[in-house]
Structure formats: C-alpha cells, structure tokens
Amino acid sequence: MTELAKQLGLEIPLFAFTRSKEVVLEVSRGGGMGVLGAIAHSPEQLDEDLAWIDARVDGKPYGVDTVMPNSYLGKGETVTKEMLQGMIPQQHRDFVDRILQEHGVPPLPEDYERHEDLLGWSVEKGIAHIEVALRYPIKLIANALGTPPPEAIDRAHAHGIKMAALCGKTKQALAHQAAGIDIIVAQGTEAGGHTGEIAGMVLCPEIVDAVGDTPVLMAGGIGGGRQLAAALALGAQGGWTGSVWLTTEENLAYQHAHVTELLLKAGSGDTVRSRCISGKPARQLRTKWTRLWDGEESPGTLPIPLQWMVQAEAVERIYHHDCNELMGTPAGQIVGMMNRVEPTAAVMQRFKDEYAAAVARL
Ligand SMILES: Cc1cc2nc3c(=O)[nH]c(=O)nc-3n(C[C@H](O)[C@H](O)[C@H](O)COP(=O)(O)O)c2cc1C
Secondary structure (H helix, E strand, O other): OOHHHHHHOOOOOEEEEEOOHHHHHHHHHOOOEEEEEOOOOOHHHHHHHHHHHHHHOOOOOEEEEEEOOOOOOOOOOOOOHHHHHHOOOHHHHHHHHHHHHHOOOOOOOOOOOOOOOOOOOOHHHHHHHHHHHOOOOOOEEEEEOOOOOHHHHHHHHHOOOEEEEEEOOHHHHHHHHHHOOOEEEEEOOOOOEEOOOOOHHHHHHHHHHHHOOOOEEEEOOOOOHHHHHHHHHOOOOEEEEOHHHOOEHHHHHHOOHHHHHHHHHOOOOOEEEEOOOOOOOEEEEOOHHHHHHOOOOOOOOOOOOHHHHHHHHHHHHHHHOOOHHHOOOEOOHHHHHOOOOEOHHHHHHHHHHHHHHHHHHO
16 A cells, blocks of 8 residues: 555555546545546536535545646636637638538537536636535545646645646656645556656656655556556556546446447557647547548647637537537547446456456566
8 A cells, every 4th residue: 555545545546537426436435536527517516416425425535626727728818708719710610510511410409508618627617616626525636737726726735635736747747746736647648638648657757756755646548456556666656547437337327328339349549649629639539520630621729728619519419419420538548458338346346456466476
C-alpha cells in the first residue's frame, strides 16, 4: 500500500475517473477512489449525483473532477455565449451541416430539449462545481487541461481536501507543483481523452524524479492489476484510470449501445489523437467523424470552447437519430483489452487479483 493510498483511506491505490455515479459508488465501495467527472453536469445535477453517492457509499472516499483549462477563448473576459457563437466561422458551420446532410441526419424534433452548448470548460463553471462538491465529504478534487486557479486550490485546501491535476509533460507537472497541487497525475499518450505525445513508461518516472516528495499517479493504459503494479514500479503512488470503466454494466446507461459495441470491438490500434472534440488533442476511437475533421476537406478545428459549440447540436442530432456511422467516444489504447461488459465490482476484483499476482511474480 502506498503512503498516499493510506492517507486517503484506500484499500487499493486505484483512482477511477467516470461520469457514472454508479461506477463511482462501486469503485469506492470496492476500496478504490471513484472520481465523478463533472464537466457535463450543471451544478444542480452535480448536487443530485453527489447526494446519491454520499447516501450509499458508507463513508468510503470519493472525489470530483473539473475541467478548468489554462487557456481558452474568453478566459478572464466577460463574454456571453452569443458572443462566442458569433466567433464561429461560417465555413465551419457549413462543414458540419454538409456532413449531416450527406449522412441523412434529420433535425431535432420541435419538442426536443437541447443540452447546454457550453460544456464546463471554464474557470467559472469549474468553481461552481467545486462550490457544490465542497458541501460533501469528498476526499479529492482533480482538474484537467491545466493548473487550476489559486481560488480553486485555496478553497479545496481550506476544507482539508487534496487537489490533483493532470499533465502530459514534466514542465506542466512542475507548474502544478509550484501552484500548490498535492497530487500530480502523469498522463501518457496512450490515455483516453485529452492527452499529450509522451509515452507513460517515459513520462511517469521522469515526473516522479522531477517533483520529489509530491505524490504522482500514473494515467494512461491502466486496465488491470498488471499495469497498476507497473505504475507503482515506476514510482507512482497509484494508478489513475478512465477508459476501463466505459464497458462496465453501470456505465452502459451513459452511452449509446452502438458506442459500447464499438468499444468492445476496437483494438489497441483503433484510436487516434484528434482535436475534433474540443480543439485540443484528445485520444478517441478512430471513426468517420474523426476522419472527416482530420481530412483534406476539413476547415481545421477551432479553439476551446468554439470547437465543441460548432458541433454540439450536430452531435445531439446524430445520437437522437441513431446515426451509428458518425458516433464515437474518447477512449485510450487499453480499449483493445476491453472485450466484454462486466460489473464494476468484477473489474475491481480483477485489479486486486492481478495486482497481487503481478507483485508476487516480481
Ligand atoms: C470518455 C472519457 C472522458 C474523459 N473526460 C475527462 C474529463 O472530463 N476530465 C478529466 O480530468 N479527464 C477526462 N478523461 C481522462 C481520464 O481522467 C483519464 O486521465 C484517462 O482516461 C486515463 O487513461 P486511460 O483512458 O488509458 O485509462 C476522460 C477519459 C475518457 C476515456
């Protein structure tokens, strides 16, 4: 057991990012740290989900994940959604319309309730999430896409809560450390979601050496206990995971059945880093959608948050009308080993058994 896992009250040094409150619950109950991704939650939805988890988790540790990017269009200014809409070039709107037309995707029905076009990719939204999260006895707040602002770190620390931040380069890890981040998540290029270019095998020990006493979690490609043991061998105090939970029974309600099918079928070579979701490189399944955005006829991608805004309605149309051909999801290279749907508790047990066997073998 690592020092950090002891401090956090974990039975296994395994951290699970997920947007499913049910997965959070099962991971935390199983002795790991479930971390609820808040990016697509309104503060009210986050409140509901955390109340649901808290009522069932029997005092076991859990956390919340926010996304406050270091840089995005409109940061520090008063920009409205309408102003941002106005910044989207017509060429990009036409490109999206053409794809939908060519694939016969109808408009949304009149009574359809649209989701929010602006995801939680901003300091204001991240702080609103943190305010809600701090009403619960959470043990950890994590942030993606940059060093969170001092306000976020100070609030977490005032409540005695540890703050983690993801990074893909040693320079970013040092910036996190200088800002007072308690746990560095060293994310290798094999990871699902926003990720850099350096392999975890290289990045993790490099960051461990650079940040000294600050604990490091390794992220990217951890799908079982063998990889968790490898992370610890590289000097990490735990493994931070995301993809492996996508094919758990408890996550199925959060994704289209065709996406689950794509995940089960995909091999480790079927992902690509593309800017097409947010404007920053994110690893995801290679699909027709990624090929079109990265293809010769693409107008190129836009900066955060415009790239998501230009496609938000299109994505809802694609899923509402079951246009399988254009579906996809962020996923890491570990997807090649995700070949069946399992209960989260079974995945947790596999992590424990494999970890024990790997350590015994070493
Ligand atoms: C579908 C999906 C969505 C993700 N969204 C976020 C997010 O909103 N915030 C975040 O910190 N990380 C996000 N990540 C990254 C995970 O937190 C984690 O770092 C990553 O999945 C680890 O690599 P792995 O996919 O190989 O396990 C996402 C990953 C996936 C697969």
